Structure formats: C-alpha cells, structure tokens
Amino acid sequence: MHLVIIGNGITGVTAALTVRRRQPGARITLVSDESAHHYSRTALMYVYMGHMRAQDIKPYEDWFWSENRLELIQATATGLDTGRQQVHLSTGVTLAYDKLLLATGSVTKRYGWPGQNLRGVQGLYGLPDLARMEQDTRGITQAVVVGGGLIGVELAEMLHTRGIHVTMLVREARYWGSVLPPEEARLVDQQLTANGITVRYQTELAEVLADADGRVRAVRTTADEELPAQWLGIATGVAPNLSLVQHTAVETDRGILVNEQLETSVPGVYAAGDCAQHRQAGAGEVPIEQLWYTGRMQGETVGHTLAGQPTPYRRGIWFNSAKFFNLEYQTYGQVPARPAAGSESFYWEPANGQRALRINFDPARSFAVTGFNALGLRLRHDVCEAWLREQAPVQTVVAHLGAANFDPEFYRQHEPEIVAHFNRAFPQQAVQLRQGKCLISKILNL
Amino acid sequence: MSSADSSLALGHSPLPATNGTERTLLTAVGLGLLALLVAAFTADVEQARLSFYAGLALVCGGTLGWSWYKFGRGEEGVQQNNLWLRSSTSRGAVAWVVGIVLTGFYVVLYWYPHYLENLVRTLDPFSLALRARPADQWFLYGTFYTLAVLVMGGRALWKYRNSRYQLVRTGSVMFFQLGFAFILPGILLFFQKPEFYFTYFWPLKYDYLFPGTVDYLIKDGQALGVFMVFWGALMAFLATPVLTYFYGKRWYCSWVCGCGGLAETAGDAYRQLSDKSRRAWRLEVALIYPILGFIILVTLLMWADRLLQNALLGSVAGGLYKTYGFLIGAVFSGVVGVGFYPILGNRVWCRFGCPMAAYLGLLQKHFSRFRITTNGGQCISCGNCSNVCEMGIDVKQYAQRGEPIIRASCVGCGMCSNACPRGVLNLENGPREGRYQASPLIHADSLRILS
Numbered sequence: 001m002h003l004v005i006i007g008n009g010i011t012g013v014t015a016a017l018t019v020r021r022r023q024p025g026a027r028i029t030l031v032s033d034e035s036a037h038h039y040s041r042t043a044l045m046y047v048y049m050g051h052m053r054a055q056d057i058k059p060y061e062d063w064f065w066s067e068n069r070l071e072l073i074q075a076t077a078t079g080l081d082t083g084r085q086q087v088h089l090s091t092g093v094t095l096a097y098d099k100l101l102l103a104t105g106s107v108t109k110r111y112g113w114p115g116q117n118l119r120g121v122q123g124l125y126g127l128p129d130l131a132r133m134e135q136d137t138r139g140i141t142q143a144v145v146v147g148g149g150l151i152g153v154e155l156a157e158m159l160h161t162r163g164i165h166v167t168m169l170v171r172e173a174r175y176w177g178s179v180l181p182p183e184e185a186r187l188v189d190q191q192l193t194a195n196g197i198t199v200r201y202q203t204e205l206a207e208v209l210a211d212a213d214g215r216v217r218a219v220r221t222t223a224d225e226e227l228p229a230q231w232l233g234i235a236t237g238v239a240p241n242l243s244l245v246q247h248t249a250v251e252t253d254r255g256i257l258v259n260e261q262l263e264t265s266v267p268g269v270y271a272a273g274d275c276a277q278h279r280q281a282g283a284g285e286v287p288i289e290q291l292w293y294t295g296r297m298q299g300e301t302v303g304h305t306l307a308g309q310p311t312p313y314r315r316g317i318w319f320n321s322a323k324f325f326n327l328e329y330q331t332y333g334q335v336p337a338r339p340a341a342g343s344e345s346f347y348w349e350p351a352n353g354q355r356a357l358r359i360n361f362d363p364a365r366s367f368a369v370t371g372f373n374a375l376g377l378r379l380r381h382d383v384c385e386a387w388l389r390e391q392a393p394v395q396t397v398v399a400h401l402g403a404a405n406f407d408p409e410f411y412r413q414h415e416p417e418i419v420a421h422f423n424r425a426f427p428q429q430a431v432q433l434r435q436g437k438c439l440i441s442k443i444l445n446l
Numbered sequence: 447m448s449s450a451d452s453s454l455a456l457g458h459s460p461l462p463a464t465n466g467t468e469r470t471l472l473t474a475v476g477l478g479l480l481a482l483l484v485a486a487f488t489a490d491v492e493q494a495r496l497s498f499y500a501g502l503a504l505v506c507g508g509t510l511g512w513s514w515y516k517f518g519r520g521e522e523g524v525q526q527n528n529l530w531l532r533s534s535t536s537r538g539a540v541a542w543v544v545g546i547v548l549t550g551f552y553v554v555l556y557w558y559p560h561y562l563e564n565l566v567r568t569l570d571p572f573s574l575a576l577r578a579r580p581a582d583q584w585f586l587y588g589t590f591y592t593l594a595v596l597v598m599g600g601r602a603l604w605k606y607r608n609s610r611y612q613l614v615r616t617g618s619v620m621f622f623q624l625g626f627a628f629i630l631p632g633i634l635l636f637f638q639k640p641e642f643y644f645t646y647f648w649p650l651k652y653d654y655l656f657p658g659t660v661d662y663l664i665k666d667g668q669a670l671g672v673f674m675v676f677w678g679a680l681m682a683f684l685a686t687p688v689l690t691y692f693y694g695k696r697w698y699c700s701w702v703c704g705c706g707g708l709a710e711t712a713g714d715a716y717r718q719l720s721d722k723s724r725r726a727w728r729l730e731v732a733l734i735y736p737i738l739g740f741i742i743l744v745t746l747l748m749w750a751d752r753l754l755q756n757a758l759l760g761s762v763a764g765g766l767y768k769t770y771g772f773l774i775g776a777v778f779s780g781v782v783g784v785g786f787y788p789i790l791g792n793r794v795w796c797r798f799g800c801p802m803a804a805y806l807g808l809l810q811k812h813f814s815r816f817r818i819t820t821n822g823g824q825c826i827s828c829g830n831c832s833n834v835c836e837m838g839i840d841v842k843q844y845a846q847r848g849e850p851i852i853r854a855s856c857v858g859c860g861m862c863s864n865a866c867p868r869g870v871l872n873l874e875n876g877p878r879e880g881r882y883q884a885s886p887l888i889h890a891d892s893l894r895i896l897s
C-alpha cells in the first residue's frame with residue numbers, strides 16, 4: 001500500500017506513525033511545503049522570544065524519518081486527481097497513491113477589513129509568518145493585536161518581550177468571552193495589565209491605515225479611535241485550508257467533510273485535524289476542531305483506519321491547556337462560559353488572585369462533577385479524567401482534591417483552604433479533606 | 447529546516463538596548479575583574495590585597511545588583527527571553543571569550559600556579575584566621591568557587607523565585623558549598639585535623655577509599671579520622687543507595703554536590719547548550735560507564751597491591767592512579783568541565799565524566815522510586831523542557847508519548863517542570879511498580895528512539 005499524506009503537522013505525522021507501527025511494510029510518503037521536517041506549531045512563539053532556536057522545536061531528530069522509512073517530500077501539492085488517484089506536486093512530480101490523507105491544517109482568517117493586505121498586517125500560523133513578523137517588528141514601538149483568544153495573548157506576549165507596546169482589540173466584554181467564565185477572564189486580564197498590555201474590550205477593527213510606503217501606520221477601531229501601530233496582528237481565528245481540494249470531487253463546507261471514520265466523500269481519501277469538518281459532531285462537540293491535541297487524536301484514529309482497522313473518531317473527555325503570560329490554565333470536561341441550566345459551579349480564588357479553581361457539577365445527577373478549570377494550579381489529567389468519566393460526586397472530588405494536585409514539591413498546598421471555601425459555599429454538601437497531595441498513589445487505582 | 451526560517455538564524459535579532467542601570471552594574475563587574483587582574487600582577491602584598499578585595503567587592507556586588515535588576519523585579523515566572531539571541535548564552539563571541547578565560551584560569555591553576563602567587567598571598571590573613579595556615583592556590587580556588595556559588599546562587603534565587611522547589615534546592619547547594627566544602631574543612635585544619643570534605647564520597651573523591659588515604663586519616667586523625675573513613679564508606683556504600691532509592695540521584699547531584707552546585711548557580715545561563723542529540727547520548731554512555739569501571743579497577747588494584755605488599759603490581763597501580771588523576775580529575779572535571787561551560791553547557795563533567803554520577807545513575811535507573819511523571823495528554827511538543835535540560839535529555843521525547851522519564855543521567859534539577867508551559871512534568875517519588883507505565887491518554891507510538 002502506498003499512503004500519501006499531505007501535511008506534516010501533528011495530524012499527518014501522528015497518522016504516519018500509527019500506520020508505520022501497525023503496518024511495517026506500508027510505503028508512506030509525507031508531502032508538505034512549509035518545512036522539510038515536522039515542527040511544533042505551538043512553539044513558534046518561543047522562537048520569536050529567543051527561548052529556543054528554530055531547530056529546537058522539531059519534535060523528532062532528523063534521522064527519525066529515514067530510520068522509520070517515512071519518505072518526506074518538501075513541495076506543494078498543487079493538484080488532486082481522485083479518479084486516477086494521483087497528486088501533482090509543485091516540483092512537477094506526480095505521486096500515485098492507494099490511500100490519501102489530507103492533513104492540510106488551517107489558514108489565518110481575515111474579515112475583509114479595508115487595508116488588511118498592507119505590509120505589517122499578518123496572522124501567525126507558520127514559519128513564513130514568523131519570519132515576516134521578525135522582520136516587520138524590528139525597531140517598532142507600537143503594535144495592535146485583534147482578537148481576544150489564545151493566539152491574541154501569545155502575540156501580545158511575544159511583542160512584549162521586544163519592548164513593543166501592545167493594544168489588544170477584543171470583541172467581547174471580557175477576555176476569551178466565548179470560553180472563559182468572567183472570574184477566570186478577570187485573572188487573565190490582571191496578567192495583561194501587569195504586563196502593560198492595553199486592552200480595548202467590546203471593540204473591533206474597522207480599518208487599517210497606511211503610511212506613504214504602504215505599511216500600516218495606525219488602525220481605526222469600531223469605537224472610532226485611531227491607534228498608532230507599526231504592526232497589526234490578526235488573531236481572529238483560523239479556517240480550514242481547502243486550497244488543494246477546491247474544484248475536486250472531495251466535498252467541502254467550511255472544512256473538508258468527513259464521516260465518523262474521517263473518510264471524505266471520495267472513498268480512499270481521508271481528512272483529519274484542523275482541515276476536517278465532521279458531518280456529525282458528537283453531542284457538545286464542535287464540527288471543526290483546531291487544536292494540537294485533537295489533531296493528534298484524529299491523526300491516530302485515521303491511522304488505524306488507514307492501516308485496515310476502521311475506527312470511529314471518539315474525542316473522549318475534553319481537555320485543553322494554555323498559558324497567559326505567567327498564568328497557567330488547564331481545563332477538563334465542560335466548563336462553559338455561562339453556566340449550563342441546572343448545573344452548579346464552585347469557584348475558589350485566594351485573596352491575592354494569583355490562581356483559581358472551578359469545579360462544575362450537576363445536582364440533578366447526584367452531584368456528578370462535569371468540569372474543572374484550573375488557573376495557576378496544575379491538576380492531574382488522569383485523575384480528573386477518571387472523576388469525570390465515573391461521574392464522581394463533587395463531595396468525593398473535593399474531599400480527595402489532593403489526589404489531583406500536580407504542583408511541584410514544596411509548593412503551597414491549597415486543599416484545606418479550598419475545602420473550607422467549598423463548605424461555606426455549599427454547607428449542605430460540606431465535606432472533610434480526606435486526601436492531601438501525598439497519598440496520590442491510592443487514588444490512581446480509584 | 448526550510449529556507450523560510452533562515453532569517454531566524456542567530457544574531458540577526460535586535461535585542462533590547464542595555465540601559466544605564468544595567469551598564470553601570472556591568473561596568474562594576476568589569477572593573478572588579480580588572481582589579482583582580484591588577485592584584486595578580488602586584489608584588490607588593492598590601493597593595494595587591496587592596497586591589498584584590500576591592501575587585502571581589504565590585505564583582506560580587508555588581509553581579510548581585512545586576513541579577514536583581516534583571517530577574518528580581520517585576521512578575522515572577524519563567525524568565526528566559528532572548529536566551530538564544532544573546533551572544534553570551536548562545537555560543538557567540540562573548541561566550542567564547544568567557545570560555546577561554548575560564549579554561550585559561552584552570553590551566554594556570556593546575557599547571558602554572560606560580561602565576562597566582564600574588565593572589566594567593568592576599569588571602570593569607572583570611573586563611574590564617576580560618577585554617578591557621580597560610581593560603582595556597584587551592585584555598586584561592588575554593589574561595590572563588592564558593593563565592594561563585596553564593597553570588598550566582600543569589601541570581602538563581604531571584605530568577606526562579608516562582609518555584610519553591612528551586613528556592614529550596616538552590617538554598618541547599620549554597621549551604622553545602624559554604625558549610626561543608628569551605629568552612630568545615632578549614633576549621634578541621636585549624637584544629638590540626640585532616641582536611642576532609644564530608645559531602646564528597648568515593649568514587650567522585652576516589653582517593654577517600656584508597657589505602658594511602660585511609661592509613662593517613664586513621665594515623666593522623668585518630669578517632670575523628672576513623673570516623674571519617676567510616677563516614678566515607680558509609681556514604682558511598684549505604685547512604686547513597688538508600689537515599690537514591692527514595693529520592694533519585696538528585697539528593698546528591700543537584701542538592702549537595704559542589705560540582706552540581708556550581709553548575710546550578712554559576713552555570714545556570716548555559717544549561718540550554720547541552721547537546722540533546724542521540725549521538726551525544728551514545729557518547730555519554732560510552733564515556734561515563736568506562737570511567738566508573740576504571741576507577742573501580744584502580745581502587746581494587748590499589749588494595750590488592752597493598753595486601754600483597756607491592757608484590758604483584760609494583761608501580762602499576764600508582765601509575766594508573768596518576769593517569770586517572772590527570773585525565774579525569776584535572777583535565778575533565780576542571781578544564782573541560784567548567785572551562786567549557788559557555789560552549790558545551792554546564793554539566794559536561796556530570797554528564798560525560800563523573801563516576802559518582804554514573805554510580806548514582808545506575809541506582810536511579812534500576813533501584814529507585816524517582817521518576818518525572820508526565821501529565822496525561824497535555825504535552826504540545828514545544829520543546830521547552832528539552833531546551834532547559836542541562837543533562838541533554840530530550841525530555842519531550844517522553845512527554846509527547848505520555849511516558850514517565852526515567853533516565854540514569856537525570857539530576858532532578860526540576861527545570862523542565864518549571865519551564866513547561868502546560869504543566870506536564872512533575873518530579874515524583876512513588877512506588878516502583880508501574881514506574882515505566884505510560885499514560886493511557888496518549889497512545890504512545892512504540893517507534894524506538896534509541897536503538
């Protein structure tokens with residue numbers, strides 16, 4: 001079997017590794033234009049900030065690919081002929097495939113703002129973007145970032161390390177308003193303030209203004225304010241990269257449409273990761289998942305299918321994490337921005353406001369926990385996952401909270417304070433702390 | 447990588463300009479170094495002493511002030527902006543100059559100590575007060591070494607003040623260096639006892655279990671000497687396995703050891719330079735275990751020789767001992783180990799050469815409760831953990847597979863856990879059953895990373 005994979009991101013690479021493991025004899029070719037070797041997109045910011053060099057963000061050393069007989073081609077796939085089962089490459093080569101995986105990722109979304117194509121206006125998705133940003137932010141003093149999500153805050157942090165003053169434009173009334181409850185958003189806002197980032201909430205981009213050389217000079221906001229800026233970062237989201245499949249038999253909507261097994265409308269052609277759109281997303285799940293983790297899980301699932309063991313994609317219990325300047329964030333299960341009807345929410349934040357823990361639970365289902373948000377605290381993924389899967393009652397969870405503590409040794413343990421706070425908030429469910437941090441071993445076989 | 451990122455190459459990125467305060471503080475350090483140099487060339491003891499102490503005060507004060515200015519103010523958290531963009535920490539010109547100066551110092555110290563004579567004499571009053579004897583080149587070295595650990599320890603305390611683990615650990619290496627590797631040996635000499643370092647054991651301090659040293663300690667130190675011999679043997683053969691069983695080799699390498707202490711403090715800015723490649727790992731294995739074997743062999747031969755009253759080997763054992771002392775004790779641990787900090791990283795000796803680390807590593811790998819746990823599926827393969835690993839462990843290889851990190855070389859400095867932006871890594875001691883168990887939340891690919 002010759003498997004051709006377009007895209008060497010986490011999705012394509014995980015699929016390739018899964019197939020290699022399950023079918024040692026398969027021929028696997030990875031085609032990608034952005035870089036010769038797989039690199040970690042999530043680490044782009046650290047290269048700009050000088051924490052690492054470009055070669056340090058490659059998850060595998062270069063020998064890895066040939067030793068595992070994964071053929072790498074650095075080229076753009078320019079044409080797809082699903083009838084003949086061929087992919088045309090920018091190098092003039094035509095590749096014949098038995099099975100094809102599209103893992104083409106995303107492109108930065110732009111909303112047709114006047115002046116959006118000026119020099120100095122860009123998103124941050126890949127290595128060419130990073131190189132452009134490096135060039136265009138040299139020696140500047142002011143920048144604007146549009147978008148109050150994860151990439152927006154990353155851009156702000158990057159620019160901040162170069163001493164560039166940043167103003168963020170955020171559409172909602174609070175940071176990441178579609179995802180974070182108000183209390184968590186306030187803690188992130190404190191980070192932004194502490195680092196000298198100016199934020200304009202409920203404000204959008206109206207127009208980008210040019211200087212004489214066709215570079216961005218300032219932006220005008222929907223509040224009709226003119227903000228001087230020599231660079232403008234677009235962080236209003238990404239959209240599936242459909243360039244290869246347009247005008248082919250592969251059906252698309254916003255993304256490449258796939259069924260449960262991540263197969264497209266054309267048999268033998270699959271799509272996964274950022275570029276795929278699920279025809280039927282699971283309950284409470286979005287049809288297009290644009291995360292490193294979901295890319296890895298989809299890549300693995302489709303790898304099984306490609307290796308001859310058809311496997312439906314099941315995301316499992318939701319988790320995610322991020323870091324806002326110095327504030328770490330982890331989430332497990334469902335913690336919607338606004339509480340779901342009937343569900344209760346326990347929120348703890350110490351007086352100094354450096355961290356927070358939220359536990360959502362459902363009183364109607366014997367107080368089963370439904371989600372966790374942790375800020376400035378590290379929680380154990382497997383313990384939280386087990387509690388959510390087994391629908392452990394919130395009383396059990398709070399009483400054994402130490403079992404989920406993943407903070408390093410000698411860190412202050414907040415469990416007694418959290419339990420006291422819980423007992424004040426929910427006197428009917430009052431509990432006693434049964435398990436501090438040290439007894440983790442017990443709970444692991446819960 | 448692709449041509450697209452070629453513009454990210456080193457040295458092209460403009461760093462924020464150093465401001466007046468920073469320049470003043472660094473000038474103080476520079477002037478201090480100059481004053482030390484002047485002292486080295488001043489024959490008049492009084493004048494040299496003035497220059498020497500003024501120099502030390504400027505170097506220490508300037509470094510502390512600069513560290514506070516750089517790391518001690520503002521938000522606490524991971525502070526490594528521009529690490530790979532600065533010439534001093536990315537093998538640039540500054541790093542080479544520092545490396546050559548350090549190496550030069552070691553060469554003079556080991557083989558041309560008479561050039562240090564003027565500096566040594568300036569320390570006589572201090573040495574007389576502490577040790578009741580005039581200073582020598584090793585006392586000068588010990589003083590510099592301890593000051594480096596203390597002053598740069600201050601820098602580490604400010605830089606890593608977000609992490610209690612780092613605060614406690616840094617305090618520990620500062621304490622053991624000052625108390626057990628500097629003051630206590632001095633006091634022992636003051637009371638006419640054998641100079642003894644209670645924090646160094648065989649096989650790092652290999653001669654502590656050589657017949658010659660044992661004889662000398664017992665003869666010269668009487669009851670205390672017997673205790674010293676007993677202590678050395680106890681630490682090497684009982685305490686080391688027991689403590690390593692419970693806590694991993696970190697109890698020694700990054701909490702107690704003086705070499706580790708210097709690496710963690712003075713060498714902290716160079717931790718990212720360690721080579722993470724598989725090639726380097728192979729070299730490590732090919733060097734460190736043979737060195738351990740060599741010192742075991744030398745020790746056994748010395749005892750055999752002694753039991754047979756020189757009948758068997760004659761001078762062979764002594765020759766081996768000398769060879770080891772020169773190659774490993776001086777060239778490797780000193781010249782290369784510290785002199786090359788700015789080029790090869792701060793743990794070259796610990797990783798490639800130290801027989802104690804090899805011994806502790808074998809224990810850690812096979813008989814210990816220590817591991818670095820990875821947190822389920824949260825790793826984003828960003829590589830920050832591998833970057834800060836001073837022992838050159840490619841930590842992300844394990845984290846991105848959801849596997850715990852159990853490596854002979856890990857000294858448990860905890861920096862990977864601190865640098866990880868997703869809270870994935872945690873140093874833990876736990877039951878040995880299932881120690882290698884990977885997280886079921888990532889389906890680890892079983893492709894080999896080291897054949």
Ligand SMILES: Cc1cc2nc3c(=O)[nH]c(=O)nc-3n(C[C@H](O)[C@H](O)[C@H](O)COP(=O)(O)OP(=O)(O)OC[C@H]3O[C@@H](n4cnc5c(N)ncnc54)[C@H](O)[C@@H]3O)c2cc1C
Pocket residue numbers: 006007008009010011012031032033034035041042043044045075076077078103104105106124125126151154241243244272273274275289290291292293294295321322826
């Ligand atoms: C700055 C940044 C930070 C992020 N941080 C996080 C994070 O912290 N956590 C998280 O969960 N997610 C994060 N994400 C999202 C995450 O990185 C993506 O969801 C993930 O990388 C998508 O992987 P993928 O393999 O599906 O696609 P991609 O990684 O985009 O890989 C697709 C590759 O295919 C190539 N390609 C596309 N079309 C063609 C063609 N026709 N021919 C040849 N090659 C082609 C592209 O150039 C690209 O290299 C971040 C994203 C960015 C941009």
Ligand code: SF4
Pocket residue numbers: 824825826827828829830831832841842845846865866867868869870871
């Ligand atoms: S620093 Fe954390 S997230 Fe990044 S590669 Fe290491 S373990 Fe993974």
